[in-house]
Amino acid sequence: MEGEQFESMFDNVLDRVSGLHAVIVTDRDGVIVSKSATPQLPEATEDPAFLATFSLATEQASKLGLSGNKSAVCIYREYQVVHLNHSPLFVSLIASDEANTGLLLGVGEELAEPISKLSAVFRQRTPDFDLQ
Amino acid sequence: LLYRLKGCGCLSKATIDQLPREASVGRMEKGVDGVLEGAMSLPGVQGALAADDQGLCLGAKGTAPAAASGYIAALAHRASQLEPESRFSVCVESEAMNILINADSDATVALYKIPA
Numbered sequence: 666m667e668g669e670q671f672e673s674m675f676d677n678v679l680d681r682v683s684g685l686h687a688v689i690v691t692d693r694d695g696v697i698v699s700k701s702a703t704p705q706l707p708e709a710t711e712d713p714a715f716l717a718t719f720s721l722a723t724e725q726a727s728k729l730g731l732s733g734n735k736s737a738v739c740i741y742r743e744y745q746v747v748h749l750n751h752s753p754l755f756v757s758l759i760a761s762d763e764a765n766t767g768l769l770l771g772v773g774e775e776l777a778e779p780i781s782k783l784s785a786v787f788r789q790r791t792p793d794f795d796l797q
Numbered sequence: 798l799l800y801r802l803k804g805c806g807c808l809s810k811a812t813i814d815q816l817p818r819e820a821s822v823g824r825m826e827k828g829v830d831g832v833l834e835g836a837m838s839l840p841g842v843q844g845a846l847a848a849d850d851q852g853l854c855l856g857a858k859g860t861a862p863a864a865a866s867g868y869i870a871a872l873a874h875r876a877s878q879l880e881p882e883s884r885f886s887v888c889v890e891s892e893a894m895n896i897l898i899n900a901d902s903d904a905t906v907a908l909y910k911i912p913a
Contacts, residue, residue, distance in 0.1 A: 766852055767851065768852050770864075
């Protein structure tokens with residue numbers, strides 16, 4: 666799947682889910698691989714330091730004795746972020762606090778297959794960066 | 798939750814009164830579980846699901862997949878926008894199953910029923 670096809674797929678997701686501001690795919694260091702966003706996206710969420718926090722958190726969460734961590738939902742005062750682990754890639758769905766969290770998780774499941782294919786390519790090229 | 802089951806159109810008040818009620822402080826999950834279990838005993842009902850206002854699954858029984866809670870809540874939300882501040886029910890019909898959805902500001906209930 667080409668990069669433009671990913672962005673087109675993410676744009677479709679943005680249209681479908683009310684309150685969703687952005688779909689961002691990053692690597693372990695928070696570097697953006699692919700992104701689709703609305704103008705409502707807060708600038709701070711595009712910072713690699715913010716996006717990389719989940720890769721650290723999921724690595725630690727996977728050590729809690731419940732096998733690998735798949736996802737995390739973070740609720741803030743005005744926003745919510747659904748993080749998905751497809752190591753070596755990570756997907757962040759950034760939405761308003763009033764958005765449908767269950768729907769975001771469902772959409773995350775829908776994105777699992779195409780993202781997994783992209784992750785497989787990354788894994789081949791960077792075999793050391795894999796948290797799974 | 799019981800009111801939402803009635804709103805699905807397949808329960809009378811008399812039937813609802815017969816459903817088990819186990820809600821009490823400290824056993825919230827058993828209360829939801831009991832109501833869904835009671836719904837499962839109704840004729841034709843293959844599955845029952847309850848979701849909160851954020852689309853997260855409160856409970857699912859039978860053929861109702863827990864993963865559908867977000868989609869069901871989203872359907873109910875979209876339907877409510879057609880006619881704000883009015884009560885409504887949504888019925889999704891297919892050859893194999895009818896899904897009856899009823900919601901208010903707090904919770905959404907869906908029943909998976911075999912088509913008559």
